[in-house]
Amino acid sequence: MADSQxxxxxTLFWALSGFFLVFNFIGLMIYYSVVTTxxxxxxxxxxxxxxxxxxAEPVWATAAYATAVTAGVIASVLLxxxxxxxxxxxxxxxxxVLVQDLxxxxxxxxxxxxxxxxxxxxxxxxxxCVTELWYTRKAKAEGLLS
Numbered sequence: 318m319a320d321s322q323x324x325x326x327x328t329l330f331w332a333l334s335g336f337f338l339v340f341n342f343i344g345l346m347i348y349y350s351v352v353t354t355x356x357x358x359x360x361x362x363x364x365x366x367x368x369x370x371x372x373a374e375p376v377w378a379t380a381a382y383a384t385a386v387t388a389g390v391i392a393s394v395l396l397x398x399x400x401x402x403x404x405x406x407x408x409x410x411x412x413x414v415l416v417q418d419l420x421x422x423x424x425x426x427x428x429x430x431x432x433x434x435x436x437x438x439x440x441x442x443x444x445x446c447v448t449e450l451w452y453t454r455k456a457k458a459e460g461l462l463s
Contacts, residue, residue, distance in 0.1 A: 341389030370430045378420035385413035401462040411446040
């Protein structure tokens with residue numbers, strides 16, 4: 318991960334850090350789109366069951382979504398700046414993702430509304446979150462973060 322000649326981060330560090338930032342920023346844009354889309358547009362594009370599911374989302378789940386994507390972007394910027402604070406901020410993001418998924422898939426059984434295809438994106442998000450945590454911890458252990 319580090320360039321052995323000068324102790325600076327190698328290409329993999331910058332590529333993954335950049336990927337994490339882009340991934341989280343896309344999540345932030347999707348969040349913004351979800352919370353600002355007018356109900357008329359939602360009515361035109363989603364079934365009544367999916368509309369009802371979205372309308373019934375509790376405020377705390379929406380807050381978890383906002384926290385997850387915002388913390389993810391902040392942590393990614395911190396990682397690019399080589400700051401050790403990236404790790405605890407990624408932890409906040411991951412916990413918020415789990416809280417949001419708890420609402421969607423456990424408390425409100427979103428699987429019935431969205432079907433199994435509704436699991437793909439949450440699964441990818443969890444995989445990326447775990448990778449962010451693992452990689453940031455590894456970078457810290459290798460002395461790449463201060």
